[in-house]
Structure formats: C-alpha cells, structure tokens
Amino acid sequence: MRQSILEDVIVIGAGASGLTAAADLARAGCSALVLDARERIGGRIRSHHEPGLALPVELGAEFIHGEAKPTFALIEKAAGAAVDAGGEHWSLRHGELQPSHDLYAEIRDAMKATRVLKEKDLSFDAFVDERLKDELSSEARETARMLAQGFDAADTKRASARAIVEEWTGNASVEAPQFRPLGGYGPLLAQLAGELRGTKVRLQLDTVVRSVRWKRGSVEVKGTFHGRPFSVRSKRAIVSLPLGVLQRPVRAPDAVRFTPPLVSKRVALKHLAAGPVLKVVLRFRSAFWDTIDDGRYRNAAFFRSPAAAFPTFWTALPVRSPLIVAWAAGPKAMRLEGADRSQVIGAALESFSSLFDRRVDVDALLESAWVHDWQSDPYARGAYSYVTVGGDEARKQLAQPLLDTLFFAGEAADCEGEAGTVAGALQSGSRAAREVLAGMRRR
Ligand SMILES: Cc1cc2nc3c(=O)[nH]c(=O)nc-3n(C[C@H](O)[C@H](O)[C@H](O)COP(=O)(O)OP(=O)(O)OC[C@H]3O[C@@H](n4cnc5c(N)ncnc54)[C@H](O)[C@@H]3O)c2cc1C
Numbered sequence: 001m002r003q004s005i006l007e008d009v010i011v012i013g014a015g016a017s018g019l020t021a022a023a024d025l026a027r028a029g030c031s032a033l034v035l036d037a038r039e040r041i042g043g044r045i046r047s048h049h050e051p052g053l054a055l056p057v058e059l060g061a062e063f064i065h066g067e068a069k070p071t072f073a074l075i076e077k078a079a080g081a082a083v084d085a086g087g088e089h090w091s092l093r094h095g096e097l098q099p100s101h102d103l104y105a106e107i108r109d110a111m112k113a114t115r116v117l118k119e120k121d122l123s124f125d126a127f128v129d130e131r132l133k134d135e136l137s138s139e140a141r142e143t144a145r146m147l148a149q150g151f152d153a154a155d156t157k158r159a160s161a162r163a164i165v166e167e168w169t170g171n172a173s174v175e176a177p178q179f180r181p182l183g184g185y186g187p188l189l190a191q192l193a194g195e196l197r198g199t200k201v202r203l204q205l206d207t208v209v210r211s212v213r214w215k216r217g218s219v220e221v222k223g224t225f226h227g228r229p230f231s232v233r234s235k236r237a238i239v240s241l242p243l244g245v246l247q248r249p250v251r252a253p254d255a256v257r258f259t260p261p262l263v264s265k266r267v268a269l270k271h272l273a274a275g276p277v278l279k280v281v282l283r284f285r286s287a288f289w290d291t292i293d294d295g296r297y298r299n300a301a302f303f304r305s306p307a308a309a310f311p312t313f314w315t316a317l318p319v320r321s322p323l324i325v326a327w328a329a330g331p332k333a334m335r336l337e338g339a340d341r342s343q344v345i346g347a348a349l350e351s352f353s354s355l356f357d358r359r360v361d362v363d364a365l366l367e368s369a370w371v372h373d374w375q376s377d378p379y380a381r382g383a384y385s386y387v388t389v390g391g392d393e394a395r396k397q398l399a400q401p402l403l404d405t406l407f408f409a410g411e412a413a414d415c416e417g418e419a420g421t422v423a424g425a426l427q428s429g430s431r432a433a434r435e436v437l438a439g440m441r442r443r
Contacts, residue, residue: 006233007033009436010221012209012256013240015043016061016422017409019192020070020429021238021436026199028437033232034201035221037208037379041193044242044380045422046372047186050283055321056184057281059372060383061422062325066176068423070430071188075181078191082179087301087317092308092355097297100304103140104175107147110135112169117162123389124148127161142306147174149330150312152420153275154386156330163387170417185422211257212237216403236405236439238432243398243412244274244381254378262406268398271391272412274382275420276333280310280326280348281370287322288360289315308351309336322367326352329383337375345369384420385412395419399428404439407432 009025011018014036022034036043048057064071064082075082089100116122116131128141136144148156148164151174168174181188196203207230210223219237223230239246241256247269248255262269290298297303303313310326326348328336336344348369353362374380387394399413409432414424416431 006235007031008235008440009033010035010219010232010234010237011240012212012221012237013043013242013410014038014041014193014203014205015240015242015410016045016189016192016425017411017413017429017432018043018238018240019189020426021240021409021433022201022203022429023192023195024430024433025436026196026201028433029200030437030440031200032202033234034196034203035207035209035223035232036203036205039206041203041205042186042189044374044383045185045189047184048370049186050368053283053321053323055316055319055323056186057283057323057370058184059279059281059370060374061185062180064179064181064423065421066178068418068421070418070426071181071423074188074191074426078188080187080191081182083182083318085178085180085301085314085317087315088297088299089302089304090297090300090355091304092306095357097293097303097355100302101139101143103143104147106140107136107144108169108175110140111165114165117165121160121162121389121392124154124156124159124161124164127165128156146304146306146311149332150327151329152386153277153329153333153383155273155275155334158273158388160387160389160391162392167417209241209256211259212239212406213259214402214405216405219405236407236436238407238409238429238436240409240429240432242274242380242382242410243269243272243385244375245379247272247274248381262402264400264402265398268391268394271388271394272385272398273388274412275330275384275386276337276375277327277329277383278310278333278336278344279372279374280345282324282326282345282348282352282366283368284322284324284362284365285367286365287315287320288365289324289356290320292356292360303352303355305351305355308354309347310351313352313355324352333375341371344371344373386420399431401432401435401439404442407435 008030009032011034044060046059091100312327411425414428418424
C-alpha cells in the first residue's frame, strides 16, 4: 500500500474550490496533497478542445454570472479576458418564434415587494402559485417557474422560495449580465494548477477517496491510486467533494465513508439538493439559424421552447460559430434520466428543430455532438446545488469546520451569495484555506 509522508493538509477534490484552496495554501508555504478521482483537474468544469474548432466545447460551466468577483480576479491573474455573452432572446409562443417578453423585471419587482417569506419559507411553486397569484400574470408565473427550473436546476416543488428570491434580487439575478472567459474555463484552472509548481503542494490525480477517518488533529484518507490501495495521513483536510457525493447513501459503492460520520452535517445535507442538468453541445455544418427567416435570428443569444424536452438553447454569440448548446435542467433533466446518449442527442435535435417548425433537417446538418451526464457521473452526482424549503442555514452549516480538523469547500458551501457557480466554488476554497491557516496559527 502506498503511504505518503505526513502533510500539513490533504485537499480532497481538484475542482475550482479545491485548486483555489491549494493555491492559497501553497502561497502560505504549507505542505499539502491534493487528491482527485479523475485523470484531469477541474471537476464540473470540463473544457474539451476539438481539433478544427476554434471554440472550446464546455461540457460543464461556461458562463460567468454577474459580478463574480473571484472569477474576474482569476481571469486577471491568468492575463485572460471575458467576452460579453449578451444578445437577443427568442421564445416559441403560439407556434411562432417571437422576441421574448421581458417579464424578468415584473417578476423581480413582485418578489421584492412581497413580505410573506419574511415569516415563513415556502416551496417555489407554492409561493408563485398561491402568494403571487394576484401580482403576476399566469405567463409571468410560468416564466418564473421555468427560470427556477432552468437556471437553478431546481425542482420547484422542493426548492426554497426564500433562497431563490434572495438570489434573483441580488448579484446573481437572471437579469445580470453574462460573460464567458475567452478561451473557456480551462485556462483558469491551468492558472490555479500552475500556481502549485515549485511549492510544497502536490497534485495527485486518479486517486479515488473511499474513506476518511478523523479525530481532532488527525485525518487518515484511504482509497485507490491508479486502482491500487492507497492511504495518506495528515493533521487536517479540506473536503471539497460535490454535494451529490456527500449525499450518497453510506452503503453506495461510490460513497465516501467518514468515521465518525458527519452527524452535524446531516441537517444541512437534507436541506440542500444537487440539481440535475443535461447539457448537449451540437456542432452543425453551418449556423443555419443566422440566415433562416431572412436573418431574423442573426443576433439571437438564447432560444426558448417551453414545452420541449430541451426548453433552452444558446448560440456562441458574440462569436459566430455553428455551435448550439441544448440545456435541460431540473424536472426536464429528470424526465430524460436513463436515456442513452443517442436518445439524449435525438431529444435535443428534435427540440431544436421544433423552434423552426421542423422546416430544417437538423439531423442531416449535424456534424458532431457532445454530452456529459453529470447525474450518473460518480464524482459529481448532479450539476450544482440549490436550497430546499427551510434550508436558510444549510450552506453555513455545511461550511462549518469540525474540530479544527475537517474543513469544507465547494460551491454548495459558499455562503457569500455565489453558491452554485464557479465564483462560489472559488471563494469557498479561499475561505476554507483561510480557516486552515487561522487554525494552524492558533496551535
Ligand atoms: C452542466 C453544468 C453547467 C454549469 N454551468 C455553469 C456556468 O455557466 N457558470 C458557473 O459559474 N457555474 C456553472 N456550473 C457550476 C460549476 O461548474 C460548479 O459550481 C463548480 O465547477 C464546482 O466546483 P467545486 O470545486 O465545488 O466542485 P467540483 O468541480 O465538482 O470538484 C470536486 C472534485 O472532487 C472530485 N471527487 C469527487 N468524488 C471524489 C472521490 N471519491 N475521491 C476523490 N475525488 C473526488 C471530483 O472529481 C471533482 O474534481 C455548471 C455545472 C454544470 C455541471
């Protein structure tokens, strides 16, 4: 069995949060070992570079939502740039593509004005259908529900209305401007990994963690390295495992077993959910949507078809490219559970062609397609987290360190308003590193 020397810290997970924590620890001169089950860094950021295609194919995170200060700071450090992803929104209404009704402002104002959530949290469905019945038209209520399902990947029967209202009326609202890192998210992760070179922090991929035995001042991590038994000890660990992995039943073969179990995290884990997303990237022979109907949709950034299996699509605007992303999240993604790759791509194509009244033979124009199933991915188990009814404190509880020994990072443990995003993951990693360093100073 391979046993490493005692490190100051073990970081479990080399996604955006784990790598940020590692880079901060490296800068502070700590020794650390960063472990990840995959053969690559990045976790739920997965930029694929296809020969002959100028743009990266982003199978995970793609946009920067709103202010996202930690992401812009990282872009600056990597001498990168961000491009504005704004453009027109078109929706299928009464069988015809029309410029989307701008209902966001109406929804936001109604949300801001209401007092009901101050007293009691409700499910998003109950809030919209019962409490905003008189304030919003039925179309605005349906739009709000579609946004919660599509943007937050939430099951609106379970999702906390309070959490969604707070998010939509804050920095990360659906109206906030959106950007993309130029060249994709990949170079930003490379920047973080590059910051480990020449430091006392080592990165070890292909290491699946199976168990974490811990007590004050001591952690033993066991698992496999390249498929062979592996174990390592440390004084403390940062756990940056995805929420969906932390929620696996203890007997599931891909569960990470903590001994003693994380009893104080149970309530938090119950009040958070890992939202499902199916994202399909379609590459066509040409960007036919630029020219159809006399070029009406030439500046389209988003297309919506509320009733379709894949209700949301986006183009690569401002870049002119024959790529379309098909997006199904929340209940729409659940409906496609168990479908194989070709069925998923088929559903995405059928949904896209329905936008144009099936006048275009999209199958014939398709060159290639990429899908990553984040729900069945054993190292993700969902796309990103949302809060369920009554879970006001859940993120804080999840983030709380245990006995100055286990520290928690990851988008689900961000408590500064960016949960669910790369920015949230980055700032949770920095927060966990600060907690570790403060604990080390206290000793
Ligand atoms: C389809 C999709 C689209 C998204 N779009 C956006 C977007 O446009 N903008 C945005 O800001 N965010 C987006 N997100 C969310 C964003 O990707 C995540 O919030 C962020 O990347 C999470 O980082 P993390 O470090 O918390 O978790 P992760 O990136 O999941 O890192 C956790 C790491 O733990 C590792 N791990 C898991 N189990 C084990 C184990 N047993 N042993 C060892 N290692 C293990 C994983 O391999 C992974 O590398 C999207 C996510 C998805 C899936």
